[in-house]
Amino acid sequence: MQMPEPDARVLSIKPQLVKRLREVLPEDAVIDAPEETRAYECDALTAYRCPPLCAVLPSSTQEVSDVLRICHELGVPVVPRGSGTSLAGGALPTADSVILGVARMTEVLEIDYADRVIRVQTGRTNLSVTGAVEEGDFFYAPDPSSQLACAIAGNIAMNSGGAHCLKYGVTTNNLMGVTLVQMDGTVVEIGGAHLDAGGLDLLGVICGSEGQLGVVTEATLRILRKPEGARPVLIGFDSNEVAGRCVSDIIKAGILPVAIEFMDRPCIRATEDFAKAGYPDCEALLIVEVEGSPAEIDDQLARIIEIARRHDPVELRESKSAEESARIWLGRKSAFGAMGQINDYMCLDGTIPVSELPYVLRRIGEMSAEYGLGVGNVFHAGDGNMHPLILFDANKPGDLEKCEAFGADILKLCVEVGGCLTGEHGVGIEKRDLMSHQYRDVDLEAQMAVKDVFDPKWLLNPAKVFPLPVSAGRRAG
Amino acid sequence: MRPESEDELAEMVRAANGPLRVRGGGTRDIGAPVQGEVVETGGLSGVTLYEPGALTLVAKAGTPVAEIEAMLGAEGQRLAFEPMDHRVLLGTEGEPTLGGVASANVSGPRRISVGAPRDFMLGVRFVDGAGRVVSNGGRVMKNVTGYDLVKLMAGSWGTLGVLTEISLKVLPAPETEATLVIPGLVAETAVAAMSRALGSPFEVSGAAHGVAGTCLRVEGFESQVRYRTAQLTELLTGFGAPQVLEAVDSRALWRRIADVEELATDAGDVWRLSVRPSQAPGLVQQMRADQVLLDWGGGLIWARVPEGTDLRARLEGFGGHATLIRAGAETRSRLAVFQPEPAPVAALTAGLRQKFDPRGILNPGILG
Ligand SMILES: Cc1cc2nc3c(=O)[nH]c(=O)nc-3n(C[C@H](O)[C@H](O)[C@H](O)COP(=O)(O)OP(=O)(O)OC[C@H]3O[C@@H](n4cnc5c(N)ncnc54)[C@H](O)[C@@H]3O)c2cc1C
Numbered sequence: 001m002q003m004p005e006p007d008a009r010v011l012s013i014k015p016q017l018v019k020r021l022r023e024v025l026p027e028d029a030v031i032d033a034p035e036e037t038r039a040y041e042c043d044a045l046t047a048y049r050c051p052p053l054c055a056v057l058p059s060s061t062q063e064v065s066d067v068l069r070i071c072h073e074l075g076v077p078v079v080p081r082g083s084g085t086s087l088a089g090g091a092l093p094t095a096d097s098v099i100l101g102v103a104r105m106t107e108v109l110e111i112d113y114a115d116r117v118i119r120v121q122t123g124r125t126n127l128s129v130t131g132a133v134e135e136g137d138f139f140y141a142p143d144p145s146s147q148l149a150c151a152i153a154g155n156i157a158m159n160s161g162g163a164h165c166l167k168y169g170v171t172t173n174n175l176m177g178v179t180l181v182q183m184d185g186t187v188v189e190i191g192g193a194h195l196d197a198g199g200l201d202l203l204g205v206i207c208g209s210e211g212q213l214g215v216v217t218e219a220t221l222r223i224l225r226k227p228e229g230a231r232p233v234l235i236g237f238d239s240n241e242v243a244g245r246c247v248s249d250i251i252k253a254g255i256l257p258v259a260i261e262f263m264d265r266p267c268i269r270a271t272e273d274f275a276k277a278g279y280p281d282c283e284a285l286l287i288v289e290v291e292g293s294p295a296e297i298d299d300q301l302a303r304i305i306e307i308a309r310r311h312d313p314v315e316l317r318e319s320k321s322a323e324e325s326a327r328i329w330l331g332r333k334s335a336f337g338a339m340g341q342i343n344d345y346m347c348l349d350g351t352i353p354v355s356e357l358p359y360v361l362r363r364i365g366e367m368s369a370e371y372g373l374g375v376g377n378v379f380h381a382g383d384g385n386m387h388p389l390i391l392f393d394a395n396k397p398g399d400l401e402k403c404e405a406f407g408a409d410i411l412k413l414c415v416e417v418g419g420c421l422t423g424e425h426g427v428g429i430e431k432r433d434l435m436s437h438q439y440r441d442v443d444l445e446a447q448m449a450v451k452d453v454f455d456p457k458w459l460l461n462p463a464k465v466f467p468l469p470v471s472a473g474r475r476a477g
Numbered sequence: 478m479r480p481e482s483e484d485e486l487a488e489m490v491r492a493a494n495g496p497l498r499v500r501g502g503g504t505r506d507i508g509a510p511v512q513g514e515v516v517e518t519g520g521l522s523g524v525t526l527y528e529p530g531a532l533t534l535v536a537k538a539g540t541p542v543a544e545i546e547a548m549l550g551a552e553g554q555r556l557a558f559e560p561m562d563h564r565v566l567l568g569t570e571g572e573p574t575l576g577g578v579a580s581a582n583v584s585g586p587r588r589i590s591v592g593a594p595r596d597f598m599l600g601v602r603f604v605d606g607a608g609r610v611v612s613n614g615g616r617v618m619k620n621v622t623g624y625d626l627v628k629l630m631a632g633s634w635g636t637l638g639v640l641t642e643i644s645l646k647v648l649p650a651p652e653t654e655a656t657l658v659i660p661g662l663v664a665e666t667a668v669a670a671m672s673r674a675l676g677s678p679f680e681v682s683g684a685a686h687g688v689a690g691t692c693l694r695v696e697g698f699e700s701q702v703r704y705r706t707a708q709l710t711e712l713l714t715g716f717g718a719p720q721v722l723e724a725v726d727s728r729a730l731w732r733r734i735a736d737v738e739e740l741a742t743d744a745g746d747v748w749r750l751s752v753r754p755s756q757a758p759g760l761v762q763q764m765r766a767d768q769v770l771l772d773w774g775g776g777l778i779w780a781r782v783p784e785g786t787d788l789r790a791r792l793e794g795f796g797g798h799a800t801l802i803r804a805g806a807e808t809r810s811r812l813a814v815f816q817p818e819p820a821p822v823a824a825l826t827a828g829l830r831q832k833f834d835p836r837g838i839l840n841p842g843i844l845g
Contacts, residue, residue, distance in 0.1 A: 169596060
């Protein structure tokens with residue numbers, strides 16, 4: 001993985017830049033001391049690090065606009081940052097860039113239960129959005145596992161998903177409006193507390209644009225009333241194929257669970273050793289959760305169990321209480337931590353058509369043997385979004401490179417069977433160079449044309465998403 | 478022109494030396510009148526993939542919606558966004574196509590609980606104004622690989638490209654449904670009742686207020702529907718005693734609401750406004766329409782006014798957007814059919830259209 005050479009001209013104007021930024025921001029909102037910029041040198045893809053030229057922490061849309069106008073004038077690249085939990089290197093700086101963090105913009109601007117919307121500044125964390133409406137018994141649906149830390153800003157930029165998106169959709173389906181500041185400082189209001197766009201669906205393309213079209217400072221989000229309750233059933237199978245067929249049969253039966261999670265044997269073993277959730281020793285395990293009143297839950301679980309029985313499960317455990325639900329979820333929730341106990345890991349995020357599940361899992365197993373690296377699979381089976389966790393040893397020379405090659409092969413496989421490189425984590429730098437496996441040049445050209453319109457000078461997070469050779473002409477200009 | 482393949486379409490667009498009018502089934506004659514040679518998508522038709530177990534369907538853009546719905550129906554599934562059939566309101570003929578539904582982002586009452594076509598479109602292929610064949614998205618449910626041009630194409634009214642193929646997420650059709658109808662409410666209390674229902678955990682999938690009364694729909698398994706109906710009845714006691722419509726009547730009612738049938742018969746222009754629900758009662762009062770139908774819990778206002786009325790002039794500065802759906806050609810050329818955009822948004826729109834259609838030949842003028 002390569003990043004472009006930093007621009008010497010930009011490096012040389014650092015003093016002038018910092019001075020200009022201090023004119024529009026409070027003293028403590030401009031961070032330029034090398035020992036302090038280090039705090040912004042990476043996101044959750046920690047294998048890649050580079051301190052920025054400086055970092056700024058504006059407190060308002062106006063300040064964001066002022067910062068961008070100055071950077072635009074001086075031709076300095078800007079990398080927007082929420083909480084820095086991106087797994088794709090989306091918030092990784094370059095040495096010649098300014099990190100623009102929205103961490104100080106955490107206010108709730110409006111809550112309206114009658115219209116079922118909340119408006120927040122985007123530095124607010126995902127979980128604290130739900131926290132703000134909990135007293136009204138409402139919640140914000142997209143729930144990435146990183147929800148305690150990640151910001152709405154990053155969620156919008158990555159179009160993040162979560163465990164419950166089978167029923168509630170991902171960020172883009174729950175986002176109603178944004179305040180966006182363009183690179184030249186122009187402030188644009190898009191959408192609001194009403195549905196759909198009057199003209200082109202700009203909101204739709206801004207969501208998931210990985211900080212390349214503008215800095216989102218405020219957002220209107222849809223909030224929902226909490227369901228009366230939720231309970232899962234755990235089902236064990238002695239083959240991945242059968243588990244895959246069971247998922248498909250549940251969906252075909254007209255039941256729409258809020259979550260269908262899948263774990264394979266390596267992952268089950270690791271979590272058992274780590275969390276002792278009492279999972280069965282089997283090839284594949286499903287956790288299927290449904291919502292509603294106690295009677296509605298009983299009824300839906302009964303239907304699911306009846307379908308599961310037809311597939312000869314080796315284990316069937318229906319939760320009857322909050323404690324039992326917590327135990328069933330315990331292993332799934334500790335899966336990443338458990339794999340981390342064994343070794344360093346890299347978390348992939350490809351999506352495949354659900355019907356290809358057994359084939360893809362078998363091929364991953366074969367490749368794991370060829371590469372000599374362990375891999376565990378835990379993922380959202382209802383929508384085919386896989387999270388293979390490849391184990392490697394960061395201290396062993398060559399292991400990271402081997403792991404990356406293995407990861408790339410898995411993602412190419414996802415594309416080959418009709419899927420995609422990333423279901424919810426984003427392209428960032430991590431999958432940037434694989435984009436040409438999924439899209440032809442003309443397809444990438446159409447996407448880059450959108451950036452040309454929003455950010456003609458290509459100063460916003462420029463070295464991400466598109467393979468460097470493909471975006472080279474634009475970045476230089 | 479009626480291309481029989483995507484390649485042929487691309488060739489035609491490249492060779493075009495004047496404006497083109499893109500047409501699916503021709504049932505949605507909406508927008509400022511467009512002069513140009515007609516390009517019809519009927520030759521690009523057929524479902525190319527349907528996997529009920531994966532809730533996905535891929536079809537060419539000219540495929541009739543009815544064909545897709547029949548195929549889904551046979552597997553107990555459906556297009557959850559409940560597309561409106563504009564023939565009823567506009568008096569048009571022809572067969573609505575998937576491409577038309579996508580290009581106009583046409584949804585119905587269930588928009589409020591599940592979303593619009595934009596939320597169900599997983600991937601697109603299209604021919605842009607320069608004749609380039611572009612593909613974006615795919616056929617899987619979660620996909621954040623690159624920019625989401627799928628959403629940009631949804632509701633772009635053929636101005637960025639001619640859609641050739643669309644992949645969709647579909648959903649299971651519920652076992653049954655029922656509708657509570659509360660009679661005699663005025664707009665203000667109706668919106669309050671609908672907000673209360675939509676803010677409950679009972680998964681209301683339709684909330685409208687019109688000639689039938691204030692209507693609230695629940696869907697699901699038989700026992701679920703019974704439970705939810707009872708719970709909602711209790712929750713809404715303050716608003717009056719509801720009548721309950723069982724499945725068959727409920728379905729017929731929502732078909733009529735989706736197609737805005739009650740505004741269809743009498744003469745006049747018909748406007749469609751997307752607004753913040755709680756502002757609907759005030760706006761209804763301000764607009765002095767001859768008849769209104771509220772959908773989406775008040776978030777969607779359908780209004781019939783005398784021909785030639787500039788409804789927006791009566792609603793100075795409201796938050797939301799108004800579209801003139803039914804009016805004579807003269808009115809449609811005179812009044813902006815689509816909501817005028819603030820300058821910075823208009824600049825982005827113009828920039829995108831310039832990139833995707835550099836010669837300005839795709840449905841020029843349709844957006845006003
Ligand atoms: C343990 C763990 C679990 C995770 N689980 C999930 C999961 O279940 N589902 C999921 O989808 N993701 C998950 N993620 C990934 C990550 O949390 C999400 O991508 C998240 O949305 C990133 O938010 P952030 O605020 O940390 O953004 P950052 O990492 O700071 O930035 C992410 C991207 O957003 C851009 N950006 C940031 N702020 C703005 C802004 N104001 N305007 C425009 N662009 C901006 C950045 O430039 C960057 O490209 C997980 C990560 C970790 C570490």
